[in-house]
Amino acid sequence: YFTDEIRRELSASLGDEELFTGGLTIRATVDPDLQTVAARALRDGLEKYDRELGVYRGPAAQIDPAGFDPSDEASWRAALAGASVPRDIDGWHPAVILEIGESSARIGIEGVEEDEDGHFLSFSDAKWARLRGENGRLREAQGADDMWDVGDVVQVRAITADGAFERWSYRQVPAIQGGFMAMDTMTGRVLAMQGGFSYQSSVFNRATQALRQPGSSFKPFVYAAALDNGYSPATIVVDAPIEVATGAGIWRPTNSSDKFYGPAPIRTGLEQSRNLMTVRIAQDVGMDVVAEYAERFNVYKDMPELLSYSLGAGETTLYEMVAAYAMFANGGLRVEPTLVDRVQDRYGRTIYRHDRRECENCTADRLSAAAQPFLRSNAERIMDPITAYQITSMLQGAVSRGTSRAAVGSLGLNLAGKTGTTNDAKDVWYVGYSPRIAAGCYMGYDNPRPLGKSAFGGTLCAPIFAEFIKVALAGQGPVTFPVPPGGRFISIDRHSGQRLPDGATGANVQVEYIKDGQETVVGGYGQTVDGGWKIGADVPLYDGVPAQNIERVQVRGQSRALPKNPSLGSISSGGLY
Template sequence: MLRFIFSFFGAIFSVVTMGAMMVALTIGAVFWMYGRDLPSHEHLAQYSPPTISRIYSAEGRVIDEFAQERRLFTPAREIPDMVKHAFISAEDKSFYTHNGYDPRAIVSAAIDTARGNTRGASTITQQVMKNFLLSGDRRVERKIKEIILASRVEGALDKEKILELYLNEIFLGQNAYGVTAAAQVYFNKTLSELAPHEAATLASLPKAPSDYHPVRRKERLRERRDFVLKEMFENGYIDEATYEAEVAMPLKSVQNGDFEPYQRSLPPRDYFTDEIRRQLSRDFGEEQFFSGGYSVRATLDPEMQGKAAQALRSALEQYDRSRGQWRGTGKTIPADTLGDEAKWREALADLRVARDIELEHPWHVAVVREVRDNSLLLGIEDVALDDPRGMTVPRSDTDWFKGSLFDNFEPGDVIHVRQMTQDSDGAFIRWSLRQVPEVQGGFMAMDAHTGRVIAMQGGFSYQNSVFNRATQAMRQPGSSFKPFVYASALDSGYSPATIVVDAPIEVDTGAGVWRPKNASHQYYGPTPLRTGIERSRNLMTIRLAQEVGMDIVASYAEKFGVYDRMGLSIANSLGADETTLFRMVAAYAMFANGGERVEPTLVDRVQDRYGTTVYSHESVFGNKRVCVDCDNPDLPEGQAPRIADERERVMNAVTAYQLTSMMRGVVERGTAARTVNLSVPTAGKTGTTNDAKDVWFVGFTSNIVAGCYIGYDTPRSLGRGASGGGMCGPVFNEFMKEAVKKYGGGNFKVPEECQFIKIDRFSGARLPDDASGPNVVSECFRLGEEPIFGVMFDGGFAISGTFDVIQPDGSTVAQEVTTSTGDKAIVGPKAGFGTLSSGGLY
């Protein structure tokens, strides 16, 4: 009997042992089979998640962010223990003791699943494996792979590194990846500022963020938060008093309107930061820029950017209102919503219209609720209906456009308004109708010596149109190109006193005869170069370009970066070839700084996520500037240290000064004299294309160069009387008045190779040293070169037709001139075709 009992139990033991061995072998085989082709976990040690790239102003303030996933990477050592404990309590209370997986949790989950109550049992380490190396499905194979990888990772990485991976990678809703971004998105706080109940709220989200929305599922989220707090208490991470206090706290969030959104602290995205995005996406690759976690120090001066926007917007709005036409936004909301404030406010909020405009006062989006005989009754976004300023626009505010209120408005029309106030005390006057102009423009300003762009406005409103007219709009520069023709001539031996004949010409283009004219439709005969550029004489410029050679003119334009490859048509000497405002301003900077190459930049420095500088504008070859005497203790009192650089010289210093002096004449008595009037020496050039389709002004002081362009996106005439001086001159002047206050300005540096001789600016004749008067100008000539007076150039063009030669006083007289071929000819009243000819085109 005893033998039978031992035999029976021995058999059972054998069966059990064999069964256990079979189970172990089976499990081992399964793990071996699934563990063969698993992805490597080694790269997790070099984890670099997609991270927000941030742009900072020159003062260090965040002004924009770009990201594919909203994530701010935070090392484990910088994550507060309280945040770690909240997630461990919520997701994996045995995190610090298990080896990557929790057998008891797995068995418990399996039992619950068998009962029909499916739940997860993944540890934090397993979740890291799922997020980084595996798919997110719920198949058994994936869970086995999770366990295998988790055990491997636990042997390769410490717990803090695993927690760092988890807390930076996890998705927590609202496009927030990682706990740092989530703290910002939900509470507008840093991790160190979070209270325990807020950390518990974030720890409630990993399971299913959409199921715990802080507004739509507020009560469910609160229950989950309280559960996490209880777990934190039971796990010993908070004491009972803290638990009781935190669980009693209300559930607050940005989404519920309890905190200001972080984005509201950022200025609206504008043309400047979007251009940085465009340029760095080109340089680093778009995907890398959006995910690389770069810190970009922009050259932007926020104060001057505001001045640029205001100056350009004022000019565009003034022109638009002079057209006398109401267009509005072109958007409407259903009229049946106007009786319910909540509905029309919701409808307004859903519309995409510009909300980034500030001109004297911020513009508000509004809806016309009722059209009356003498007023419009409005509903204004962000303004309460019982606001003491009221909700009406009087008929008197609409005098600038044609038609009655009933002709122009219907209930439901979406419009812009801004308040008008007294200049003296800021008292409210009335609400005033506004509209985004149809005409557009661009403005840009930069440091003439470093290339740092301090302001850029690419249109009236970025939210209305993201097209950047400062960098992307290819337009004809018109007469603002002429300085490059004159520069090529001055570098070729001409002087500001050289005489060029201003008379009609004809050019056979092959497609017909081109008869260019001066803007005044008058002709001035033999005229010095200085007066030619001051008065923007087209015919003189054409003759000069022909004398110098269009190939030389083109080489200068390309050397200055105005064009990559300029066409050699003679019409291009008048700015017929298209370029951008960005290129023109950068080219003019080389006049301002004495002829040295300067590369414009919107970025001072770029650092990667680890703080390593990957780009520095000052370190780029050709941009380095060195203070030679800064460490010299024996520097004489009153003598400033000398700054040396390695920049390429693109123009002779004397030529640069001569051209600058001539362009000062444009501002002081030429085509910009009525609109540009600064307290420091200023030079520049106006530009107006055929039919006034585009108008320009580009100018500079000793420190800052700035330019303005105005025109329609689909080119058409701006109307009779439109000009660069009249429209862009005021924009430049308004901006530069503030720039001079901040950046200063002074006399332009005179090269040592200059010798000054007084000449008559009308005739080019040499005058005595003691001469004075409005016609007298002291010109710079190259030292050691004997100036030649009296030689006149006609460019080889014949004089076309019959014309009067206009003298400075408006009279017409005959003059004998010497042509470039040495012949004598008479130019005067009713000078005829062929009077001047050297066998060239006509």
């Protein structure tokens, strides 16, 4: 996937003739070790989902039994070599069914020598894969002869225990697909890219070519627009029902949990992926401003000013999303992702170089006469560095208290990240970062369809990110993001946004970094946002509000009360609900 994407990009910029006949030397940005980790992590995640579905999709290929002799090794090896099956999956081997017994099948395995007794694939190992009957219903296979026929080509993997071979295990290429990408947040160098389960199975690169809805992973750009336009991390936003008249009827967005939580600081809205708070923020800031931010970060080229886009309804690529998150990580500087460091022609002349910075004081004839080298950054600033730090702090909260707590927060690396899950879980995402590495994962069917009720970005993609990042950051402790000048730290109550004395401690205390001159004290100086929708009077903000003053709302024909003490609520994945 990585090299094919390089070919695609250079073919477009240099032309096929120069690319293939120019004797070029191309220096790629890939880190081979991280590429191996990324490919393995994505494949493991896709295969895990597929095995949990428990559906058998038939053999990888079929060989006419009349075309080979099962007892003649040379015969079946020649037939198997001609089978069109993927051979680029680490640890997997194509195998042909030679003979079927009562509880197992004798197999011939490509690249593995025959032993005296032969190799066998136990039916009990493949029993998890249910057969689909003519009526479309799934049923358990009754035996090896019910699942396989002689001549079927399958994939197998050796299972070992303490380094010793134990058995051959059945494997199948999943129907679900996905992509993974990791890049350096300062230089844009793409360190790893995997565009699917197997390149030989499908060359379509889902990291760069698949246009999918990012769901809640888009929300940080809405919050960034708000923070750059008068909001602070302690701004109170009301989580209450919303109705929007559209040409297609009334749009009633809801939270993933189908609950309403009352007023809360915007930190809570991003950490817990609250859809209604996000829509109110987008309405208050203006979708024209949100669209400008999305385009500034290259998430979209020309984003429609529709409220549903604040919840990630538009389509973009994993490549663009990871690059956009990298700009949060580096403090708000534009960075262009690249797969190529340098291209030289056959004479050694550089015809392309990604890093355009000039090194001052690097031209002395002798090292002893050279001054200290100095590299001047030419990166464009696209966001206030304090806003970038605030978004990062909120996304660190999303990792430690939100939808990726179990998979990523448990690593204890102080990372920032956000899940994304769209309507009916057709697309699931996770994008996260440290100060120097941003990485992201996407999973879904190529022809979008629901992944199931238990499918979320935090359960499917976050573990893939965690598997990669713990190797990429091996040997490092918790990361620290640099604090930009021009602000100060204050303490607030995590639930109400109320100002607390400096140095306050406790589970509800949240230390926020705010811009100089920005008032964030709730009560008298605070800011409460309802997005322009009428929410009624006496909506409680803190503890101690009398029960009789609790606002009641009608939702789907039922009367519901907004809680008098807004809590974190249940963890939700957000999305387009």
